[in-house]
Amino acid sequence: MAILTFPDDLLPSGAMFGLQSNTESFTSPLNRATQTVERPGALWRARLTFSTLSEPQQRRLKALLAALNGMAGRLYLWPHGTPAAAIVAARPELAGAAAPQVNGALSDFRLLPSRSWPAATLVLRAGEFIAAGGELKLVTADVTSDAAGLAQIPVAPPFRRAPADRSSIALDKPKALMRPASDTWEFVSTAAWRHETFAVDFIEVPA
Known part of the structure; x- marks a missing residue:
């Protein structure tokens, strides 16, 4: 189907x-x-x-x-509950920027390494949704990129499997x-x- x-x-x-x-x-029968x-x-x-x-x-x-x-x-x-394109609309500095990507391998499945953000910018806020590797995730803390446009994104729930390096991260209507x-x-x-x-x-x- x-x-x-x-x-x-x-x-x-x-x-x-x-x-x-x-x-x-598990509940202890003793105490x-x-x-x-x-x-x-x-x-x-x-x-x-x-x-x-x-x-x-x-x-x-x-x-x-x-x-x-x-x-x-x-x-x-x-x-x-998240309006279409809410992330980009709330932060105009992201408009026209390259689509963010996964940056390398995951060492912690609760933390997504990412690249291709505008430098030194608040790129995500706690409570926003993203999708990567075919999985929907909720951002659990504000995320600011570094001078090279890299950022570590804390997410929940943990990834079931690691997204591929350089695969795209969806911001608009992540599914x-x-x-x-x-x-x-x-x-x-x-x-x-x-x-x-x-x-x-x-x-x-x-x-």
């Missing part, structure tokens, strides 16, 4: 984008002390809510969901590969092509 991309012009009235971590807790172990496999989850769609938009959304065929389908989805969280969807329409509030849940598919 072909991988689809969620249309940019079908904007939800509300968007939830969150992280489901993968941990396990009830608890130890928690972090495991690989954290997944992004999303819920898109639609309250006002035109007739053509309703048709396109229903067609997209039907084409996905429940949890068997795959699509690329970007965090709709995750996701699938519907359920095999069932229902769309209730009323007169004059109005519709009840409608939500769709998605969960990341590890590449």
Whole structure:
């Protein structure tokens, strides 16, 4: 089945984008002390809510969901809570600059080495999303490039596999590969092509 991309012009009235971590807790039977172990496999989850769609938009959304065929389908989805091109728009000094790239190998999968930034510039802020190596990441601290345009980007969750050296880092609408969280969807329409509030849940598919 072909991988689809969620249309940019079908904007939800509300968007939830969150992280489901993968941990396990152990409690001592002697003193009830608890130890928690972090495991690989954290997944992004999303819920898109639609309250006002035109007739053509309703048709396109229903067609997209039907084409996905429940949890068997795959699509690329970007965090709709982040406006398109928000990073570049917030920092005009990035406009027209070369696209940032991965710089060498990762020694720490929570830290992405990068290059091709404007020199000595605040290039990313904590809470912004990026994508590299086919994985969506959240920047966990402000990032300022050095005089050579290099920067170390702290991210969460950790990379599952290292992105290739010199591969691109997406800033505008960075996407995750996701699938519907359920095999069932229902769309209730009323007169004059109005519709009840409608939500769709998605969960990341590890590449």
